[in-house]
Amino acid sequence: MTSLSRRSVLKGAAALGGTSLFSAPSFADSSLPVLRAAPASAQLAPDGYPSTPVWAYATEAKGRVPGPEIRLTAGERVGYRLVNDLPQPTAVHWHGIRIENAMDGAAPLTQAPVPPGEGFDYDFVAPDPGTYWYHSHNRSAEQVARGLAGPLIVEDREPWLRESGAATRELVLVLDDWLLDRDAGIVEDRWDDLHAASHGGRMGNTVTVNGVAYPELDIQPGERVRLRIINTATDRIMPLSLPHLSPRLIALDGHPVAPREIETLVLGPAQRADVVIDGRIDGETTAGLLLDPGNEEWVEIAEFVVSGDTLASRGSDVRPLPAWGTLAAPDLSSPQREVLLMEGGAMRAMLETTYRESLGFQDLTKHGMVWAFNGIADGMDKPMFQAALGRTVRMEMTNRSMFLHAIHLHGHHFTVLSQSGAANMEGDVRDTVLIGADETVEVAFVADNPGQWMIHCHMLSHQKSGMMAWFEVV
Ligand SMILES: [Cu+2]
Structure with missing residues (x-):
């Protein structure tokens, strides 16, 4: 099945009232441990205040905020059956993991959201060491705000802790x-x-x-x-x-x-x-x-x-972490050039923005849209761009608004090539980059992960109100 027809299937599924055609849970033959999303309570406010009703992840009986820590060594598998005991459909995204597309949890692009009472099996390799997290990727602005997030720690393959100059x-x-x-x-x-x-x-x-x-x-x-x-x-x-x-x-x-x-x-x-x-x-x-x-x-x-005994100094130098060794270096000799222009928000207008059809600013706000990427609010109908597998993409991201944005690419990490503001350093490799008002940041990455990948602002109120798109690696 080509990915284009997959997209048509998704629309068809939506037309059928959300019945999923390609995310059917395989409960019968799955032996994965359960990651349950369910209402819970947490003592978030200081002592003396009541506890807070939250939505939380649980691998044991009680849900916790943040969700239970998932920890493994780079190259190992993560496997959980998400069980949805929430009153809303949900999905889990494994943020920053260069994952296979079907496991990305980016509803409704890579899977249909999982309805209440149903489940979805996530089973994937985490190739790169580092500090990551998992969170809801359906109605994220609400579901993450209610507590659906937890740490995902991928340990180094080579020893670092307790080595000379490292932490203990x-x-x-x-x-x-x-x-x-x-x-x-x-x-x-x-x-x-x-x-x-x-x-x-x-x-x-x-x-x-x-x-x-x-x-x-x-x-x-x-x-x-x-x-x-x-x-x-x-x-x-x-x-x-x-x-x-x-x-x-x-x-x-x-x-x-x-x-x-x-x-x-x-x-x-x-x-x-x-x-x-x-x-x-x-x-x-x-x-x-x-x-x-x-x-x-x-x-x-x-x-x-x-407090406690004074420990011997670890020295003034800090031992660098082991290099990943798993990320392809961008080939900047003749990259595919793409542009991401951010517009909208208070105090600046969006000009000629398309949302489903071309709408003026007043009509956009009636649809809850106040932001646009490249003149399109919530551009889910077609990809922002396509890249051939293995091609280097060089992307110029320009923020023409009065507010900062945290742009996140799914399935890939990118190198910051240049920036006009102070938020980033050239050469840093990231999956989410902060871009200040009127700032331009250039990034490059090798499109080496096939599939359909979201690109969006991770300020979830911005994501919800227009700053959402996707690209395709074919
Ligand atoms: Cu934003």
Whole structure:
């Protein structure tokens, strides 16, 4: 079956009321462990507040926020049967994994959403080491905001931990941002808030670290710890700082970078960073993980409590992570050139935007559309571009709006070639890139993964209101 006819099948399935023709669960012969998506409750707000009704993933009886950590070694398989006990259809996307297309969970492009009471078998290889996450990819702006996200850690094939200059311990920090009401319930009457969508998105009022507000984390004086930091927020861009802990960046979006000192670290939604810190040895007993909520007033979202015996120094140099060795290098001699132009949002108009048919701005907003890629809002009808398998694509991404965007490519990681702003560094390899207002970023990647792949803003309010498209590798 050609992929074009697959697309027709999808439309046909939608016309039949969502009955899936190509995602039938094979319950009978599956022995995969269950990953259940179901309502649960979590103590997100500080002690003294009620617990919060959430939607959560569970591999055991009780669902947790964030979802249970999935951990394996690069090259191994991940296998789960998603069981949907939610009141809505859902699907799981394995963010940043260069996965086979049918397992990408990008509903409705790579599979039909899984209806309540049904299931879907995910079974795939995770080829590259690094820090990743999994999350709902159906009605994501609502389902991720309700809690459907968890860490996916792919360990290095070669030893790193405890080697000379490396960390002796690692700590996964899942950061999230929740919009809670006075009773600590999730605010539920603003899923279609176009005002928020046309600005920076749904901003929360409670930031959690591993599902807890203001947790205390232990570290010994002199201890070197690898932090795996994941921003799972619906829309919040997180500028972070780790004063007094000598933070050095060692990986972005799972991909190793030459260790570099950082003063601040900006993580857009879906982005990850691996950072090595050293426990302070100056006698002070605490150090904070700080976040700038947008007004340059840094607030503490977690506290490292420094206690115990002082450990021997690991030295000033940090051992680089082992190279992936699995990512093809772009061939920039004669790449296929593509353009991604971002327009819309508050304070700037979208000109001549197509949504299903060509619509003016007023009519677009009636459909909940306030953003466009290349003049098309929610461009799901046909691919933005096609690339032959193995071809290098060089893409110029220009943000002609007043707001930042976090552009994510499915199934591929890309090299940042050039940028006009300050958010990125040339040469970094990523799967999600932050692009500032009026900034242009050029990226390149080898289209070496066949299939239909989404490209969208990972600020999920923007994704929902127009910043969604797909490309095809054939
Ligand atoms: Cu955006």
